[in-house]
Amino acid sequence: MMQGMFTAKSAxxxxxxxxxxxxxxxxxxxxxxxxxSRADFKDTLYTTMHxxxxxxxxxxxxxxxxxVSATVRSFLAGTPIQTxxxxxxxxxQDGFFTVMNGQSExxxxxxxxxxxxxxxGGRFLVTADGFYVLDKSGSRITxxxxxxxxLKLDTAGSLSIGSEEPFATLGIAAFKNNGGLMAAGRNCxxxxxxSGSAELLEEPNVQQGFLESSNVDLxxxxxxxxxxxxxxxxxxxxxxxxxxxHAMANNMRSS
Numbered sequence: 001m002m003q004g005m006f007t008a009k010s011a012x013x014x015x016x017x018x019x020x021x022x023x024x025x026x027x028x029x030x031x032x033x034x035x036x037s038r039a040d041f042k043d044t045l046y047t048t049m050h051x052x053x054x055x056x057x058x059x060x061x062x063x064x065x066x067x068v069s070a071t072v073r074s075f076l077a078g079t080p081i082q083t084x085x086x087x088x089x090x091x092x093q094d095g096f097f098t099v100m101n102g103q104s105e106x107x108x109x110x111x112x113x114x115x116x117x118x119x120x121g122g123r124f125l126v127t128a129d130g131f132y133v134l135d136k137s138g139s140r141i142t143x144x145x146x147x148x149x150x151l152k153l154d155t156a157g158s159l160s161i162g163s164e165e166p167f168a169t170l171g172i173a174a175f176k177n178n179g180g181l182m183a184a185g186r187n188c189x190x191x192x193x194x195s196g197s198a199e200l201l202e203e204p205n206v207q208q209g210f211l212e213s214s215n216v217d218l219x220x221x222x223x224x225x226x227x228x229x230x231x232x233x234x235x236x237x238x239x240x241x242x243x244x245x246h247a248m249a250n251n252m253r254s255s
Contacts (some may be wrong), residue, residue: 003064004242011235012064014041017068018228025216026225033110033187034214035073036221042069043180075178078110083143087114087125090210091172095201098255099131099188100140107131107188108173108181108198110212116148123148125159130184135168136200142168153208172204 018039028034044064080090089112091097096108114133117126123143125133132140136157143151146161153159157170175181180194191198 002246003062005239007063007065008235008239008242010044010067012232012239014039014066014068015228015232015235015244019225019232021071022221022225022228025221026218029214029216029218029221031111031187031214032113033078034216035075036214036216037073038224039068039073040070040072041066073179073181073183074215076215077216079209080210081213082210084209086149087116087206088112088169088209088211089114090145090207090212092205092207094178095172095174095204096189096198098129098134098138098173098198099127100134101131103138105190106134106138106198107184107186107190109186109188111187112206112237113211116143127186131186131188134171137172138171141170151204155205155207156202157204157206170204170206172201172206173198174201175199179192 018041020040021037025036030252075094077091080092089097091110091112096110097112099107099109101107109127111127112130114125115128117124117130117132121142125141125143126168127133135141137150141159144161144164144167146164147221148161150162151159152161153170154166158166159168159170160166175198176196180192180196181189182192182195184190207244
């Protein structure tokens with residue numbers, strides 16, 4: 001009877017984790033460059049029970065529940081959405097913009113909604129969160145004097161103002177295993193041993209005046225939400241029933 005409670009409890013916890021993942025996907029459906037996640041399940045240990053009274057000594061194998069084995073992120077590209085804004089950049093294939101946060105850590109993002117930060121040291125290209133955008137050499141991109149509305153970007157990531165020569169090239173990085181990247185918040189990722197080291201792309205194919213939409217599929221997420229809510233409800237009912245049966249058994253023993 002206790003085994004039934006443990007099994008139902010594991011299902012409740014697993015479905016709650018799945019609901020949390022779905023809710024996060026839906027909350028970020030309009031977040032630029034957001035990558036959807038899914039919760040993968042696996043069964044837990046099995047117990048083999050022998051029944052010696054039967055002629056062939058047949059055994060009964062009982063599972064002990066379910067758990068979330070991993071949260072897997074999909075790095076499929078979102079749809080490019082035209083904004084007409086000169087500081088909006090969109091990667092149309094694999095790759096990440098390289099940025100640096102306030103702790104001088106290198107981060108990687110698909111969010112190309114950039115802005116200009118006027119500081120004592122000059123004008124810098126930054127993300128919406130104020131992280132510095134880095135060039136191919138890993139340095140902060142400093143914007144030269146001139147009308148920023150004349151900023152031009154070619155598909156290779158080279159930046160120029162008007163008809164002048166390029167003053168910087170965006171550092172667009174790629175990884176052997178995007179799934180190994182660790183989420184760092186603010187729509188950014190950190191490289192890990194599992195992802196491999198960042199490698200600069202020579203032909204990243206960047207579009208100016210576009211932003212990448214999230215790759216969240218609304219209809220798919222709603223379908224998963226309904227299924228997960230039902231599974232959560234069934235598991236919670238099973239847990240309540242097992243608890244009531246356990247209480248009844250205790251009362252019978254004490255009477």
